[in-house]
Amino acid sequence: MPAPVVPMLNYFAYLFDGGHWSLAGEGIPDRLLQHIAYTLVTLAISAVIALPVGLFIGHTNRGAFLAINIGNAGRSLPTFGLLSLMVVLVGIGTLPVIVALVVLAVPPILASTYAGLRSVDRSAVDAAIGMGMRPMQVLFRAEVPMALPLIVSGLRSALLQVCATATVAAYVGLGGLGRLLIDGLSTNDYPQVFAGAVLVAVLAVLLDLLSAAVERAVVSPGVRERSVRRTRWRRARPDPTNEDAPTSPVGISG
C-alpha cells in the first residue's frame, strides 16, 4: 500500500513562499494593505454617517422605528447582491464597492448606537439634567459614556462584516485579499486559495482583538462592569413591549 501523501504540506506552499511576500508589486503585503484600507475607509465613512443619526435618534427617541427597521433590513440585505447591483449601476471601481460596504456597515452601527443610548439608566440622565447640564453635555458627558459598550460593539461587528465582505469585492475586479481566493479558484491554484482564506481569517481575528483592546481603553471601567451585568439582565428578560428592539446588533460576517 503506497504511503498517503500529506496534503496539508501542499496547502501552505503559497503562503510560505517568500516570493509572494515581496513588498514590490502585487504580493501578499500589497493585498493585505489594500484589504485593510478598504475596511478602515468604509468603517470611517459609515461611522460618520451612522453615529450622529444614532445619537440623535437615541437621545431624542424620535424615529426609533426607523433605527430598528433599518437595523433589521440591513441584516437581511444580501451583501453580494448589493455589490453586484452597485457594480452594474456605476461600473467597476472602488466607489461602488465602498458604497456597498457602507450600506452594509451603517445598520449595525446605527442600531447599536440607538440601543446603547436607550439602555442608559434614565435616573442617571435625570441626575445629569438636575445637575444643570445642557442637552449636549447630557448627551456627551452622561449618555454616551454609559452607552459606549454597545456603541463600540456595533462598530466592532460592522468592522468584522466589512472585513469579511471586502473579500467578495475581488469578484468584481478589485484588490484586497479576496484576489487570492478568486484568482486561486479560477486557476485551480488551491494553495493560493488556502493562503487567502487563512490570511483573511487571521486578519479578521486580529482586527477583532485590536478593537477589543480599543474598547477596553475607551470604555470607563465602572461602566464596563455594570454594562456586563446589565446586558445579561436585559437579554435575559427582553422588554415584552419592545419586541422588535434589536436583541443583538451582531450579524454574521459576510
Place this chain on the structure above:
Amino acid sequence: MITYIQGNQARILSDLGQHVWLSLLPVLVGVVLALPAGYLTVRYRWLYQPVVNLGGILYSVPSLALFVVIPAIIPVGTLSPLNIVVALSVYSFALLARTVADALISVQGETTWAAAAMGFRPLRQLFGVELPMALPVMMAGLRVATVSNISLVSVGAIIGVGGLGDLFTRGLQLSYLAPIIVGIVLSVLLAAVCDSGIVLVQRWLTPWTRAGAR
C-alpha cells in the same frame, strides 16, 4: 423586468428553492448541535468561556474563506452544496451555542430553585421550566441566525452554489440589472417571511409573555 421574470421563471424558482434549503438546513443543524452544547456550558460553567471564544473566532472567519477551507478539512467537494451547508452550519452553531448558553444561564435563579424545591428532577426541570423560560432569548438568536444565513447563501454563488446568488453572478456577467434586483427582492422577502414565521411560532409557544404585557 417583467419580461425577464416571465422568460426566466423556471430558473428563478429553482434558485429560490435552492436558496431556501441552503439557508434553512444549516439553521436546523445549528439548533440541533447548539442545544446540547449550550446545556453543557450551563452544567459545567468552565466550558462557557471556551465556547464563547470559539464561537467568536468561527464567527469572524469570512464566509468565502470558509467555503474554500472546509473541503480541505472534511471530504466534501468545493462545488458541492454540502460544502455551503456545512459552512453555514458552523456560523449558525457559533451564534446559537452562545445564545442558548446565555439564555439558560439567565433563567437560573428563583424559578429554578422553586422548581427544585417542588421536587423537579434535573431533566424535568430542564424541559419543563428552564427551556420554556429561555425560549424568548433563544428565539431571538434563531431569528438572527436565520436572517443572516439567508443573506449569506448568495456569497456561495462565487464558487458556483448560491441559490439566488446565481442571479447576481448572472447579472454581473451580463451587466444586466433585472436578475440582480429580482434576487435581492426575493432574498429580502424570504428573510422577512422566515423571520415573521419564527415570531409567530414564538408567540404560539410562549403565551405567557403576552399575558403579562397587559
